[in-house]
Amino acid sequence: MKINRINIQNLSAQKGERLLFEDIGFELKAGQCLLLKGPNGSGKTTLLHMLAGADQPRSGDIDIYTISSGDQPRLDGVIGISHFITHQDGLKKSLTVLENLTFWTEYMGGDKDRIDTALATVGLEPMPHILAARLSAGQKKRLMLARLLTISHPLWLLDEPSVSLDDDGQKLLTKLMQEHISAGGILIASTHLPLGIEFDQTLNLTGGRYMFNDDYLLEEENI
Amino acid sequence: MKPLLALLRRDINLFFRSGGGAGQAIGFYLVVIILFPFGVGPDINLLARISIGVLWVVLLLAILLSAERIFADDLEDGSLTLLLTAGPLPELVILVKLIAHWVSIALPLLLITPFLALMLNLPAGGLIPLIICMSIGSLGLCALATIGASILVSIRRANQIISLLILPLYIPILIFGVSATSDMTYQVEKPYTSLLILLGITLISLIIAPFASAQALKANL
Numbered sequence: 001m002k003i004n005r006i007n008i009q010n011l012s013a014q015k016g017e018r019l020l021f022e023d024i025g026f027e028l029k030a031g032q033c034l035l036l037k038g039p040n041g042s043g044k045t046t047l048l049h050m051l052a053g054a055d056q057p058r059s060g061d062i063d064i065y066t067i068s069s070g071d072q073p074r075l076d077g078v079i080g081i082s083h084f085i086t087h088q089d090g091l092k093k094s095l096t097v098l099e100n101l102t103f104w105t106e107y108m109g110g111d112k113d114r115i116d117t118a119l120a121t122v123g124l125e126p127m128p129h130i131l132a133a134r135l136s137a138g139q140k141k142r143l144m145l146a147r148l149l150t151i152s153h154p155l156w157l158l159d160e161p162s163v164s165l166d167d168d169g170q171k172l173l174t175k176l177m178q179e180h181i182s183a184g185g186i187l188i189a190s191t192h193l194p195l196g197i198e199f200d201q202t203l204n205l206t207g208g209r210y211m212f213n214d215d216y217l218l219e220e221e222n223i
Numbered sequence: 224m225k226p227l228l229a230l231l232r233r234d235i236n237l238f239f240r241s242g243g244g245a246g247q248a249i250g251f252y253l254v255v256i257i258l259f260p261f262g263v264g265p266d267i268n269l270l271a272r273i274s275i276g277v278l279w280v281v282l283l284l285a286i287l288l289s290a291e292r293i294f295a296d297d298l299e300d301g302s303l304t305l306l307l308t309a310g311p312l313p314e315l316v317i318l319v320k321l322i323a324h325w326v327s328i329a330l331p332l333l334l335i336t337p338f339l340a341l342m343l344n345l346p347a348g349g350l351i352p353l354i355i356c357m358s359i360g361s362l363g364l365c366a367l368a369t370i371g372a373s374i375l376v377s378i379r380r381a382n383q384i385i386s387l388l389i390l391p392l393y394i395p396i397l398i399f400g401v402s403a404t405s406d407m408t409y410q411v412e413k414p415y416t417s418l419l420i421l422l423g424i425t426l427i428s429l430i431i432a433p434f435a436s437a438q439a440l441k442a443n444l
Contacts, residue, residue, distance in 0.1 A: 052304070053307075054304040080308070080310030095240070103230075107226040107306070107309060108310065109225075
């Protein structure tokens with residue numbers, strides 16, 4: 001599947017009493033990438049969660065236009081089109097490297113023939129039968145990156161992807177991101193460290209504010 | 224279909240490999256049933272009379288005390304987010320996890336039940352009815368446990384609270400499970416009435432559980 005463009009309008013997020021961001025919007029076309037910036041707690045991860053379909057916005061729309069959906073936004077929304085890489089690795093400690101990768105590849109509809117090359121690319125080919133519990137933080141990150149290779153999803157959502165990677169790992173990440181973009185994929189990344197690629201757009205989340213009773217009263221009046 | 228089969232394989236694999244799931248439930252079931260005759264004393268007739276009820280109660284507890292594991296591990300390492308957003312319908316994902324839970328917790332318990340039934344002097348001819356009724360009832364219990372586990376997914380070590388939360392829901396399964404087993408064992412008139420009700424409750428639970436859990440998980444993610 002290929003995404004033509006992603007359109008985000010008036011998106012707001014709320015966590016408890018706190019309004020993380022309000023009325024943000026952007027549009028990305030195939031082959032473009034966006035950098036998310038902002039202080040801790042400004043909602044970068046929440047925004048990525050929403051784009052992955054794991055969190056519901058307080059208001060606003062996320063519209064995905066694919067080739068098959070034409071002028072209409074995709075009916076399934078963001079489900080099943082993205083890779084979401086966060087500090088939560090989704091790896092099972094009691095399964096081996098190979099079993100972990102094979103499971104996610106099968107589950108996300110990837111190509112099992114690519115597993116060997118993917119492991120070689122991320123530098124884990126000497127240890128396919130090691131339990132994931134034995135991997136270092138950097139090796140776990142590399143295993144997550146292998147998922148990007150076995151499953152072709154058009155949208156990559158990367159939350160601080162370079163954390164715990166060594167120099168070689170960061171170069172590998174840069175290379176993977178460049179290849180993804182030049183193949184017409186879309187990339188949205190949040191980071192505090194340089195990732196080595198030129199971003200087309202930058203979105204600054206300035207940090208949210210607490211909601212007070214007045215806000216709720218205003219809302220009720222509007223309804 | 225292929226993603227769901229992969230998930231079923233992984234979940235069953237995980238349950239047996241990490242030991243904490245299946246091992247804990249089997250250990251609990253084994254210890255309680257073995258201790259019971261010692262506590263009650265050597266009255267064979269008394270044991271025979273209470274055996275069906277005891278086996279049922281312990282099976283029910285063993286299943287409920289492992290309920291937390293259905294979602295907790297997947298939530299902790301972020302797998303749950305990926306599982307629910309990767310494409311397959313959340314309701315089907317939950318149904319698969321429910322079945323995996325049954326295969327890895329209830330099935331081993333059912334397999335050791337014939338040996339433990341000897342310890343409790345289960346009446347002659349009671350074993351086959353017991354296994355049939357327990358197989359059906361345990362599936363219903365797993366479904367209810369799934370609902371409880373999804374509602375309390377964000378609470379750590381929630382096993383006891385889950386049991387408390389769905390207490391009113393699993394009492395009917397216990398009542399009709401025990402009465403279906405005794406009716407068939409003692410060959411009363413119309414021995415299958417309770418069995419049909421048990422089957423009904425189980426089917427309803429199985430249908431409701433995926434939808435209820437999907438909603439609960441969405442609210443909790």
